[in-house]
Amino acid sequence: MPTLAPSIIASDSGRFAACADEALSAGPEWLHVDVMDGHFVPNITIGPDVVRALRPVADEHAARLDVHLMIENPEQYVEAFADAGADILTVHVETCPHLHRVAQQIRAAGCEVGVALNPATPLGHLDGILPFVDLVLVMSVNPGFSGQDFIPETTAKVQRLRRQLNALGSSAHLEVDGGVGPENAMELIRAGAEVLVAGSAVFGGEQSIEQNVEALRNALTLKV
């Protein structure tokens, strides 16, 4: 069953907790939290305090906090985000010369380990780390902002990664992030993705958050 992870930065930044509550009330079991530092990506967003504020909202819905660190030197903040209540901490391979060490640090801090790849970063960068991770996040836009157009080459990348994970016998989650909506959600699931992040497709547009989630679920034929 595919998992939908609404991305909270695409919501009203003055009402993160209320928007998270509304999105999770519509059924998703994960909440995606985008942390940006203005260095690795050209935008600044959320820090550990916001994760801490979202933790009780996630708990109310038995949801997982999927924290995506788009920051340089992520090893300096692993414990802060773990203490704030992250369930999954995902770091970018582009920011980690000692990726295996950071993966161990995340696990020691009590979180699941995610690694993310920018669109231009080849899958080969995962070769040494795949057996150690719980999640691979494939970026389908260049990270920094929600509301960007999906990069179509991502689908083939997801297919190749799915084959690699299967060959390894890995049960790591395969997550796609950026420009995901009802029009491409099913294509990504067919390619082998299992977790879809959706920012503007959940929090944007004219419809309510509930209607947007419903549209995504319909596109994935998740309805019983």
Ligand code: DX5
């Ligand atoms: C982009 C972020 C994404 C983004 C998704 O840097 O990592 O999670 O918020 O938003 P949409 O779905 O609007 O592309």
Ligand code: ZN
């Ligand atoms: Zn993200």
